[in-house]
Amino acid sequence: MLKDLLNMLVDAITKNEDSNIGKLFTIVDEQLTDIDNTLNTMEEWIQVDKAQGKALDDIGEDLNQYRGKATDEIYRVMIRGKIARSISDGTINSMIDALAKTLNCDPTEIKIVNSIEAGEGEPNAIVVKKAPLKALNKIGLSANQFVQFVEQVIPGDASVARVNLEGTFSFSSNPTQPEYSQSEGFSDMNQTTGGYLGAAFEGGKDVQLPI
Structure with a gap:
């Protein structure tokens, strides 16, 4: 946006970011960018998945x-x-x-x-x-x-x-031989494969949701 502002000046004025007018426009550019970011955030926060x-x-x-x-x-x-x-x-x-x-x-x-x-x-x-x-x-x-x-x-x-809250994780069915699976065993280094654990009820320990 700063370059666009400088390009709007007449040719008689130095169109340089380090000039006095350039420094002034830099301050204006920062303020306009901040306002633009705020407006974008307000627009996004109308959505349930992005609001905070x-x-x-x-x-x-x-x-x-x-x-x-x-x-x-x-x-x-x-x-x-x-x-x-x-x-x-x-x-x-x-x-x-x-x-x-x-x-x-x-x-x-x-x-x-x-x-x-x-x-x-x-x-x-x-x-x-x-x-x-x-x-x-x-x-x-x-x-x-x-x-x-x-x-x-x-x-x-x-x-x-x-x-039923059973997970997909399991060990090899053969105790002496490894088995490989994309969805049941241990995860790889990137944690993009492997099984996941299940869950258990713990009655009375959770916060009740107002629904």
């Missing part, structure tokens, strides 16, 4: 979804969940779709079945056979808090019978 702090609070309050003690990352999930719950009609597919939008993950990372279908025989209950552990770990969402979101998308007369 008070700007994120304002988005949540417009939807009657309050933060409580949640971090920005978890609060974004709560806001997305508030929006996504409105599309859930109680069917398995709509529940999966709502959770995927809430956690910003692929629907294939979630599998929900009826408890009867899972062979557990509990009426009006669902079983989460596959949970998006990578997404939960990235967000910092605990197992209990994840169940809170699941309970929000199921029909009012239904319940969550069980949630």
